[in-house]
Amino acid sequence: xxxxxxxxxxxxxxxxxxxxxxxxxxxxxxxxxxxxxxxxxxxxxxxxxxxxxxxxxxxxxxxxxxxxxxxxxxxxxxxxxxxxxxxxxxxxxxxxxxxxxxxxxxxxxxxxxxxxxxxxxxxxxxxxxxxxxxxxxxxxxxxxxxxxxxxxxxxxxxxxxxxxxxxxxxxxxxxxxxxxxxxxxxxxxxxxxxxxxxxxxxxxxxxxxxxxxxxxxxxxxxxxxxxxxxxxxxxxxxxxxxxxxxxxxxxxxxxxxxxxxxxxxxxxxxxxxxxxxxxxxxxxxxxxxxxxxxxxxxxxxxxxxxxxxxxxxxxxxxxxxxxxxxxxxxxxxxxxxxxxxxxxxxxxxxxxxxxxxxxxxxxxxxxxxxxxxxxxxxxxxxxxxxxxxxxxxxxxxxxxxxxxxxxxxxxxxxxxxxxxxxxxxxxxxxxxx
Amino acid sequence: xxxxxxxxxxxxxxxxxxxxxxxxxxxxxxxxxxxxxxxxxxxxxxxxxxxxxxxxxxxxxxxxxxxxxxxxxxxxxxxxxxxxxxxxxxxxxxxxxxxxxxxxxxxxxxxxxxxxxxxxxxxxxxxxxxxxxxxxxxxxxxxxxxxxxxxxxxxxxxxxxxxxxxxxxxxxxxxxxxxxxxxxxxxxxxxxxxxxxxxxxxxxxxxxxxxxxxxxxxxxxxxxxxxxxxxxxxxxxxxxxxxxxxxxxxxxxxxxxx
Numbered sequence: 001x002x003x004x005x006x007x008x009x010x011x012x013x014x015x016x017x018x019x020x021x022x023x024x025x026x027x028x029x030x031x032x033x034x035x036x037x038x039x040x041x042x043x044x045x046x047x048x049x050x051x052x053x054x055x056x057x058x059x060x061x062x063x064x065x066x067x068x069x070x071x072x073x074x075x076x077x078x079x080x081x082x083x084x085x086x087x088x089x090x091x092x093x094x095x096x097x098x099x100x101x102x103x104x105x106x107x108x109x110x111x112x113x114x115x116x117x118x119x120x121x122x123x124x125x126x127x128x129x130x131x132x133x134x135x136x137x138x139x140x141x142x143x144x145x146x147x148x149x150x151x152x153x154x155x156x157x158x159x160x161x162x163x164x165x166x167x168x169x170x171x172x173x174x175x176x177x178x179x180x181x182x183x184x185x186x187x188x189x190x191x192x193x194x195x196x197x198x199x200x201x202x203x204x205x206x207x208x209x210x211x212x213x214x215x216x217x218x219x220x221x222x223x224x225x226x227x228x229x230x231x232x233x234x235x236x237x238x239x240x241x242x243x244x245x246x247x248x249x250x251x252x253x254x255x256x257x258x259x260x261x262x263x264x265x266x267x268x269x270x271x272x273x274x275x276x277x278x279x280x281x282x283x284x285x286x287x288x289x290x291x292x293x294x295x296x297x298x299x300x301x302x303x304x305x306x307x308x309x310x311x312x313x314x315x316x317x318x319x320x321x322x323x324x325x326x327x328x329x330x331x332x333x334x335x336x337x338x339x340x341x342x343x344x345x346x347x348x349x350x351x352x353x354x355x356x357x358x359x360x361x362x363x364x365x366x367x368x369x370x371x372x373x374x375x376x377x378x379x380x381x382x383x384x385x386x387x388x389x390x391x392x393x394x395x396x397x398x399x400x401x402x403x404x405x406x407x408x409x410x411x412x413x414x415x416x417x418x419x420x421x422x423x424x425x426x427x428x429x430x431x432x433x
Numbered sequence: 434x435x436x437x438x439x440x441x442x443x444x445x446x447x448x449x450x451x452x453x454x455x456x457x458x459x460x461x462x463x464x465x466x467x468x469x470x471x472x473x474x475x476x477x478x479x480x481x482x483x484x485x486x487x488x489x490x491x492x493x494x495x496x497x498x499x500x501x502x503x504x505x506x507x508x509x510x511x512x513x514x515x516x517x518x519x520x521x522x523x524x525x526x527x528x529x530x531x532x533x534x535x536x537x538x539x540x541x542x543x544x545x546x547x548x549x550x551x552x553x554x555x556x557x558x559x560x561x562x563x564x565x566x567x568x569x570x571x572x573x574x575x576x577x578x579x580x581x582x583x584x585x586x587x588x589x590x591x592x593x594x595x596x597x598x599x600x601x602x603x604x605x606x607x608x609x610x611x612x613x614x615x616x617x618x619x620x621x622x623x624x625x626x627x628x629x630x631x632x633x634x635x636x637x638x639x640x641x642x643x644x645x646x647x648x649x650x651x652x653x654x655x656x657x658x659x660x661x662x663x664x665x666x667x668x669x670x671x672x673x674x675x676x677x678x679x680x681x682x683x684x685x686x687x688x689x690x691x
Binding site: 383385386388389390391392393394395396397399400403404406407408409410411414 | 486487488489509510511513514515520522525526528529530531536539540543544547579596600
């Protein structure tokens with residue numbers, strides 16, 4: 001594809017420019033990491049329309065950007081969520097704002113290791129080193145490779161054993177650049193054995209209105225008995241694309257919970273992959289999202305049940321209107337040895353306009369014979385009988401419809417434990433309903 | 434009679450999916466009255482209830498309905514509710530995600546706002562709802578649940594009566610509220626209705642069975658057959674129906690609308 005060649009050549013120029021500014025670090029582990037990732041990307045190239053995993057994402061729209069790396073913008077900021085009292089880790093245009101990290105994080109014994117020290121860090125190397133440097137030779141992983149080639153500001157959050165933190169740690173990703181640009185935020189989290197922490201992962205745009213691609217990559221490792229909860233909130237502008245990839249690895253008795261809410265962006269592609277390495281783990285991936293006008297959103301989930309006695313839950317609920325397009329592809333792989341697996345998947349979509357489009361694709365591959373696995377998908381309009389019931393009690397038609405749409409999302413939103421956060425997301429998402 | 438009727442239905446013809454259901458129904462309801470509508474399955478009882486509430490699937494071909502001096506067909510569903518018409522549904526809808534307490538707050542405040550009254554604050558609201566729940570012996574845990582979601586048949590019907598008690602309608606239509614209720618639940622539902630009986634308020638009680646009318650004693654009983662009222666009388670008519678069934682009605686087909 002001609003277009004791909006142009007983009008890869010263009011990226012090549014950017015990469016060389018990046019290398020020229022390494023300032024003595026040429027040949028370092030860091031440099032080799034970026035270089036190898038970029039070379040692999042050149043080889044595997046970006047996915048095209050024939051790639052099954054990318055069938056429903058408009059790769060053309062993602063590629064149609066005058067890609068330049070986003071500049072620094074240390075002053076970009078977002079208001080705090082009223083009443084949430086989170087511990088903020090600000091990341092502006094892909095750059096960790098080290099000096100602005102809430103000091104309470106360090107006081108709680110949590111370490112944040114910057115990119116410069118990453119490759120020398122023993123814990124990072126033992127938990128992520130192999131995975132991070134492994135050859136990913138598939139075009140499906142092109143955006144991960146793109147991130148690894150250019151993420152020169154990755155950081156590593158190390159949660160020590162038995163850390164229990166009541167306040168959520170807010171990973172605040174802002175993209176605010178006056179020119180069209182690409183940013184590659186990247187983080188690693190190690191949830192130490194017995195920890196119990198909540199992250200609030202937030203993607204919002206700043207004040208600028210330029211086109212952008214935010215290509216985010218997260219890696220989480222849960223040690224035995226660790227609990228890591230995520231509330232993810234995305235409200236980018238209608239000129240910003242997001243490619244979001246999260247990979248969680250779980251050791252025995254650990255618990256990973258993701259509550260994800262998307263309410264913005266132009267083309268959004270969310271991939272969450274979990275590897276259940278040891279028994280008795282619990283994983284839940286739940287999402288509420290909206291897409292209006294010409295927005296496109298594609299959810300990919302991949303759960304690898306490799307060992308017995310693990311449980312996974314997936315619930316994805318979306319509201320589509322206008323000419324929005326959305327997709328859900330839920331892959332669940334249950335290996336031969338993964339007996340007594342419980343895996344449940346459900347995808348419900350409200351399609352409110354005749355021009356909106358939903359593709360729902362459950363994909364369960366089960367090789368064990370003693371498991372409980374289920375999947376379901378519903379796609380439909382608002383229930384007329386429910387609208388009538390509410391109106392027959394004196395609620396206006398407009399309010400009844402808003403109430404029902406809101407209720408559709410609340411099934412997921414009600415699981416957010418932080419009142420301030422739940423109310424914030426609720427008000428943002430129901431504002432335009 | 435010098436008082437104005439609350440509801441006047443004249444020669445009402447209604448069909449659903451091209452099938453005629455009501456064929457020339459006449460009924461007048463004055464404030465303070467309780468009218469029971471009885472009749473065999475398919476006679477049009479529920480259609481009448483739903484047409485009054487404003488359900489759109491029903492096509493009105495001719496006839497008129499005046500409610501409190503207004504043309505009912507000119508009023509939207511929610512407008513009718515705010516004007517005091519309440520339908521206790523035969524099959525209340527389950528709405529997951531809408532909490533029962535939020536729903537009750539919304540409908541109370543919608544009615545208060547419409548009446549030019551200030552909204553109730555959370556504390557006043559809770560007190561008000563709790564007092565009405567206690568009257569009908571309804572478990573408070575049902576407030577936290579989603580609206581009717583997973584409620585038993587009896588719990589759903591009680592929730593309808595709760596809404597009626599909270600909204601204090603001028604014209605309440607009970608669409609087979611007694612069906613599927615055990616004798617205790619029936620008593621509680623009936624007490625809920627009787628508590629609301631007043632000289633300003635009217636009830637239309639649609640039922641298949643006479644036993645509800647032992648608890649809610651009607652002023653008039655009408656028999657609906659093939660879309661028309663074919664017999665009207667006092668409470669003794671219900672007893673006669675219970676003993677003799679509907680066959681004699683079909684045979685004699687006497688019209689004596691009130």
